[in-house]
Amino acid sequence: MPELPEVETVVRDLRPALVGRTLTAIRRGRKALRRPWKKAWESLLTGARVEAIRRRGKWILLDLDRGHHLVVHLGMTGQLTTTETSAAEQTHTHLVAGLDDGRQLRFRDTRRFGSLTLLADAAALDNFLVRADLGPEPWDLDPRAWHERLTATGRALKAVLLDQRVVAGVGNIYADESLFEAGLHPAVRGRVMRPEESERLLRAVVTVLERAIARRGSTIRDYVGGSGLRGGYQEEFRVYGRTGAPCVRCQAPVLRVQLAGRSTHYCPSCQLSAISDQPVKKS
DNA sequence: ACAGGATCCTGGGGGC
């Protein structure tokens, strides 16, 4: 579910609620998540104080005193929230951490594509992020390097945008919305991009992500921010999930195809491109 | 090296 704007919203919500707090009791559920949980982490976390909370791509990083880092990925349906201890525990809650102000930090994830990992020190965190091979945050991308990366591949733009090694944080929603913003067809091959088109796409990605952050991300079904509030950007979708509905610019029906294994939504008129005539499987 | 497909998991919605 959560892409960069949603993860950023969770981090911003949790910052005032967590920084300076000490974790008290830790309770971990029985079901496995995407990465194995080690029992020893429970005692390492108990008594640890949260020094900072940050985001890198779609990863949430909790910096603890004693040098540990708790790394959280929300997968498709993950929720990381603080709540009153008295709040009823929802189904699919996999971690509950007491806080020294009497509240609780909870991790809930219906589909269990998310993960919780405790890393021992800064070196282990560096190693973890190196292995994840994360590309730059969108606003740190050098336009020339971005253009070179695009033209070095025969993949469709949609596939490149979803590749966390190229740019960190973009997922299915914001890839489609960015391509619409840039007026580029999702099936265009990176190889044929001209410098001004690459730059237009990069600007579109940044613009769309910033708009989405301002609206606290998008809630389609599961997503909530760190305080439990839903996002609002889904009200501003121009193509994502609007199959068959009229394009907001030209009224042509929005199309949906499969691309890079994901549902892809676009306006065949506004995102028409002379170089986009590659066959695309209808779905 | 690269691209595409299958896979992990649960739940909701639509059609019959």
Next chain:
DNA sequence: TGCCCCCAGGATCCTG
């Protein structure tokens, strides 16, 4: 009500 199929904000492993 039940059943079956398709769909879902992601990452990773396997194949060709």
